[in-house]
Amino acid sequence: MPSTDPLSDAQLDAASSKLQALKETLERVLFGQEILIEAVIIGLLSRGHLLLEGLPGLGKTELVKGLAKALRLEAKRIQFTPDLLPGDITGNPMLQEMDGRRQFVFQKGPLFANLVLADEINRASPKTQSALLEAMQERRVTVMGETHALPAPFFVLATQNPIELEGTYPLPEAQLDRFLFKLEVHRNPVEVLEQIIKHREIGIEPVVEPVLSGAELVELSGYARAIYLPPVVSNYIARLVNASHPGQSGTSARVKYGASPRAALALAAAAKARALVQRRLNASFEDVKALAVHVLQHRIVLDYTARLEGLTPGAVVAELIKEVPAQSLQAPKTLMDAKV
Secondary structure (H helix, E strand, O other), rough: OOOOOOOOOOHHHHHHHHHHHHHHHOOOOOOOHHHHHHHHHHHHHOEEEEEEEEOOOOOHHHHHHHHHHOOOOOEEEEEOOOOOOHHHHHHEEEEEEOOOOEEEEEEOOOOOOEEEEEEEEEHHHHHHHOOOOOHHHHOOOEEOOEEEEEEOOEEEEEEEEOOOOOOOOOOHHHHOOOOOEEOOOEEEEEEEHHHHHOOOOEEEEOOOOOOHHHHHHHHHHHHHHEEOOOOHHHHHHHHHHHHHHOOOOOOOHHEEOOOHHHHHHHHHHHHHHHHHHHOOOOOHHHHHHHHHHHHHOOOEEEEEEHHHHHOOHHHHHHHHHHOOOOOOOOOOHHHHHHHH
C-alpha cells in the first residue's frame, strides 16, 4: 500500500537533487529530447514499462542503454526478430544430469534482469510478444507449470518502429495495455543534428557515469507513491478515462474501444511521479493533462472511418483533454483541493 505519511522538505530536496542529476546525465546521451527524458524518468518512478516508438536511428536504444548505466541496473537486450520464440525470452527447462540421474533444470532467459530492452518488439510474431504479458503485469514467468519470480526492480523498455514499415506486427491490445507510456521519438532539428555530429562518432558509445543505484530508485519510487492525490484530481482522471469510451463524449464518437481501468491507475501514478519530479507535494490537474496522451493514446482503438480519415489516437486524447473540464460541477471538499 502507498505510504500515508507526507514527504518532508528534506526528502523532497534529496529526491529533486537525485532526479535532476539523472536527467542531466541522460541529456548528455540523447541530445535535444528533454521532454522525452523527463517522461522516461516519470515512468520509472511510477514503476511502469515504457514503449518508445520512432524511426530507426533516432537514439531509442542508446537512451535505454544509457539509462541502465546511469542507474547501475543489470540490463539485458533482446533483439526481437520474426524467428524469435517465447522460450528464447523467458528461458527453457534443460535436461541435465544431477546426482546420477537426469532431470529438467530451468535455465533463465534474458528476461531475468532489472532492465530489459525489448528492441524492435514489433518485428516478432504476436505469439512471441505475448510471452511478456505475465512478466510485465505480475513480474514473474511461468514455464511448464513452474513459476519464477523476476528480479526487483523490473522494467521493460521496448522500442518499436512505426507499424507502417515492412516486416512489423502490431502489438495486441492486451500487450499495449501493459505499457504505462507510449512515447514518440521525433526526428531532430538542424541545431541538434549539428550537436550530434560534433560530439558523436559511429560505433562509439557515450560515456555514462552512474548517478543512482537500484535501491535509490526504489526509494524514490516510494516517494512518488507518497505524493498526495487530491480527490478532485482523482475525479478528473476518472471522468477523462470514462470519456474515452464510445458514447461518453462528443470526441469518443470516433472511438471503437476506450481506455481500461488500468489506464486510470497508470495516469494517477504518473501524475504523482511528475509532481515529485517538479518538487511538489501534491499532484495537480496540469500533471494529468501533461501525461494523458502518453498514458491513453495506445489504449484506445479508433473506428474504421476515423482511421481512414487519418485521425490518430493521440489527437483524440488531446481533444478529450479540451472537452472534459478539470473541475466537476461538485464543489471541492477541502481547501487544498480548491487550489489544485
